[in-house]
Amino acid sequence: AQSVTQPDIHITVSEGASLELRCNYSYGATPYLFWYVQSPGQGLQLLLKYFSGDTLVQGIKGFEAEFKRSQSSFNLRKPSVHWSDAAEYFCAVGRNRDDKIIFGKGTRLHILP
C-alpha cells in the first residue's frame, strides 16, 4: 500500500540556519510528490511538486526539494530559514490511478530567534 513517512514530528532550527525536512514514500509506480505548508489556523499551501524530469525542484518561498528514487525520498530544503517559516509541513504522494493524494503525518517546524 502507498504510504508517506515523515520521520520527524518536530524540528527546531535557529533563524538563518539551513533546513532539511525528511520525507520517504512507498509507491510502486512513478510517484507524484508534493510538499505543502500549513500555518496555524490556515489551509494548506502548495510549496512545490515533482512529476518528472529534473530531480531538484524549486518552489515558492525559497524552498527546494530533491527526488531520489534509489532512496524513495523527497526531502525539503531551505538554505536560510526565516521566523515566518514556522509552520507544519506535509509531504504527500499522488496516485495516478485515482484522484487522491496521501499525506504524511507532518513535521512541525519551530524557529529560534
Place this chain on the structure above:
Amino acid sequence: DAMVIQNPRYQVTQFGKPVTLSCSQTLNHNVMYWYQQKSSQAPKLLFHYYDKDFNNEADTPDNFQSRRPNTSFCFLDIRSPGLGDAAMYLCATRDSRFYEQYFGPGTRLTVT
C-alpha cells in the same frame, strides 16, 4: 486572484444540531474535495466530486453528506454533529489534468 473560499471561517454548533459548511472556487476546477483535519494530524479525506460524480471514502460516517450544485460550489452537511466532529474542515480543488490540489483556508468547527 483565483482562489478557494470557505465560509464561515469559524462555526460553532450545538451537539446534534445540523450544520452546513460551504466552499466555492474561482479556479474552474472540476474536482473538489472535503477533508477533516484534527489537531496535529494530517488531513483525512471524507469524499470528493469528480465533476458531478460523488466518491465517498469507505470510512466516512453516514453523518457526513455533501452536495455540489454546480462547478463552483460544494457543501458539507453534518446531520447530527457530535463532540468528536469538532475539527478543521478543508476544501480543496483540482484540475483533473493535473495532480496538485489547492486548498481553501478551512472552517474551524466547534461543537458545544
